[in-house]
Every structure is written in C-alpha cells, then in structure tokens.
Amino acid sequence: MDQMINSEKKKFNQMKFKENLSLMLMLMPYVLLFSIFIALPVAVAITLSLTSFNVIQTPNPIGLLNFINIFTQDEVFLKYVLPNTLMYAIIIGPGGYILAFILAWMIAQIQKGPRTIIALAIYSPSMVGGVFISVVWRTLFSGDESGYINALLMSWDMIDRPIQFLQSPEYLMNIVIIVALWSSMGVGFLAMLAGILNGNEELYEAAYIEGIRNKFQEVMYVTVPMMKPQMLFGAVMSIVGTFTNGYIGVALSGSNPTPQNAAQLITNHIDDFGFIRYEMGYAAALSVVLLIMIWVFSKVAYRLFAERD
Incomplete structure (x- = not known):
C-alpha cells in the first residue's frame, strides 16, 4: 500500500515538475526581453546615477550627490525644467486623454467606412509627428514672411514685422502644447x-x-465603467508619452536647450547633460527622477481606473 502511495506521489511530482517546466519555458521569452530592455537599463541607470561619469573615464562613486545637486544646485532644473514639465504633464496628460476619449466616442457613433478613415487621420500624427513638426509646424510658425501665420497677420495689418514665434519664450511653450x-x-x-x-x-x-x-x-454610467481596462491603458500610455515627449520643443526651436529654457522639459535636460555635456552620471540621476515621476502618476491612474475586487 505504501509503495503504491509513493508511486502515485512520484507520478504527481513528475507531472507537477513538467507543468512548472513548461510554464517557465513559456514565460522565458518575456522574462528575457523584460530583463534586457527594462530591468537591466533601469539597474544601470540607478547605478550610474550614484557616480560621476564622463563616458571616457571610469565611473567614480559619489553616492547621492547627483540627486542633492538636482534639487539644490541646478537652477535651470528648479526654475524652468521642473515647472515646465509639471505644467506640460498636467495640460497634455489629462487634456490629451480627455480629448482622445471624446474623439473616440464621437467617431464610434458614425458608420464603419468614414469611421476608419477619420480614425486613421487622427492617429497618423502620432506616427509621423517628427516629420510633421519639422515640415508643417515650423513652416506655419516660421519667423519670417514665408511663415504662414506671419504672412497672414501681416496681410491683415495686425503686425508690421514678423514675430519670432519659435524663438520667443512668450510663444514657444504655448505652441509646444498645441502641437503636443x-x-x-x-x-x-x-x-x-x-x-x-x-x-x-x-x-x-x-x-x-x-x-x-x-x-x-x-457615457458616465455605462461606457466609462464598462471600458475601465482600456481607460487604464490609455491613461498609462498618456502619462508615459507626456513625460517622455520632449522632442517637440527642440524640433520646433532647433536647439537644445530651447531658447531661454522656455520649453525645456526634463527629457531635454537629460539629453543636454548626457549627450551634449557628457555628464552621464548626472543625466542618469535625472532619468531616475523622471522614472519616479512616471511611477507616481501611473499609481494615480491605477487608483482611478484599475478594477477593484
């Protein structure tokens, strides 16, 4: 009897081992890709953020000095980058998210053929944004008579000389928000x-x-509660896109930093220190700060839209 029980236990353990092995093999591609493209870069960034590293010499450990300097010594970050980033995130994040929902709901009310064409037209700028910014928006807001906005305003006698929209701190951030x-x-x-x-x-x-x-x-009592998973996904994508979408100001103004730091966001600040000044340790510390900001805002989104048991 004991021998039979032991035999059954052995078979059960073998079956369990095979199930666990097959599960591990199925998860292996995800674990491998996650480790290579997410976990490892994050670990490297956190490690470099604790060093002074100029790309050429060996990283020199300095502890939390980079983080202390960000919030005590970096005047550009405190005066321009952080306020610009928060303002940009608050306007573009919820604004773009609400606009996306309204447009999606309106498009869903029309027939399939026109709906497909309109949805593609609305989605296409997110795919070719860089090209459109370089060609269309810079042409619209060009700072000479060839710029359409300037030409129009001058033809209406509203101005007597072209406005430098893309070089003026007075206009640049507003244009960046519109384009975003x-x-x-x-x-x-x-x-x-x-x-x-x-x-x-x-x-x-x-x-x-x-x-x-x-x-x-x-919409309030049926549509929104019914599509909470899609709302959560849209919220997270909006948050990530908003905080990492810093190329617009640089593409419009043609420089990094942007003129008088008017549209300087944290991603531009990271590029400035990392790839222009080659202060990789400091740039890594800024990227960790950005990661924490995205995590905090994502937790808020999960609170609002995650399914509750």
Whole structure:
C-alpha cells in the first residue's frame, strides 16, 4: 500500500515538475526581453546615477550627490525644467486623454467606412509627428514672411514685422502644447475606440430601462465603467508619452536647450547633460527622477481606473 502511495506521489511530482517546466519555458521569452530592455537599463541607470561619469573615464562613486545637486544646485532644473514639465504633464496628460476619449466616442457613433478613415487621420500624427513638426509646424510658425501665420497677420495689418514665434519664450511653450495635443492621439486613442466599439449593447438597453435618459448619462454610467481596462491603458500610455515627449520643443526651436529654457522639459535636460555635456552620471540621476515621476502618476491612474475586487 505504501509503495503504491509513493508511486502515485512520484507520478504527481513528475507531472507537477513538467507543468512548472513548461510554464517557465513559456514565460522565458518575456522574462528575457523584460530583463534586457527594462530591468537591466533601469539597474544601470540607478547605478550610474550614484557616480560621476564622463563616458571616457571610469565611473567614480559619489553616492547621492547627483540627486542633492538636482534639487539644490541646478537652477535651470528648479526654475524652468521642473515647472515646465509639471505644467506640460498636467495640460497634455489629462487634456490629451480627455480629448482622445471624446474623439473616440464621437467617431464610434458614425458608420464603419468614414469611421476608419477619420480614425486613421487622427492617429497618423502620432506616427509621423517628427516629420510633421519639422515640415508643417515650423513652416506655419516660421519667423519670417514665408511663415504662414506671419504672412497672414501681416496681410491683415495686425503686425508690421514678423514675430519670432519659435524663438520667443512668450510663444514657444504655448505652441509646444498645441502641437503636443495635436499629436497625442496614439495607441491610447485606438484602445478607447476599440473599447467603445466592442461594448455590450445589452448593458445600454438595460441602462435605459433603469432610467438613463440621455447620452451624457450613458457615457458616465455605462461606457466609462464598462471600458475601465482600456481607460487604464490609455491613461498609462498618456502619462508615459507626456513625460517622455520632449522632442517637440527642440524640433520646433532647433536647439537644445530651447531658447531661454522656455520649453525645456526634463527629457531635454537629460539629453543636454548626457549627450551634449557628457555628464552621464548626472543625466542618469535625472532619468531616475523622471522614472519616479512616471511611477507616481501611473499609481494615480491605477487608483482611478484599475478594477477593484
């Protein structure tokens, strides 16, 4: 009897081992890619942030000095970069997110053919944003008579000389925000559109039976709760895109730092120290600060949209 029990236990353990082995093999590609492209770079960045490293010489450990300097000695970061980044994130993050949801909901109300064309037109700027910024927006806001905005204002006698829109601190950040909103309809927008289109029609019918009387109530009490996973995905993508989308100001102004740091964001500050000044240790510390900011805002998004048991 004991021998039979031991034999069954052995078979069970072998079966369990095979299941665990197959599970590990299936997870191995994800673990490998995650380790190479996410975990390892983050670990390297954190390690370099604790050093003084100029790319050529061996990194010199200096502890938390880089972080102390960021918040006590870096006047550009405290006076321009941090306020610009927070303002940009607060406007572009929620603004682009709400705009993406509104556009997705409106497009979902029309027929399939026009819906596909309009969705592609709205999504395309997020794919070719750099090209459009270089060609279209710089031409629109060019600081001479060839710029369409300047030409239009001069033809209406509203100005007597061209305005340097892309070199003026008075205008640059506002233009960056406009362009960022225009190009913010990325995969989050597509996820919301898919969530709305694949909604359960029976829920809408039941809601109207229960007393919903208009489209606004339908959106607030049915659509948004029904597509919380898509809303969460869109929120996280919006947060990451907002904090890492610093190329717009540099592309428009043609310089890093931007003129008088008017549109200088934390990603531009990282590029400035890392690839222009070659202070890689300090740039790594700035990237860790950026990572923490993204993590904090992502936790807020999870609080708002994550499913609760």
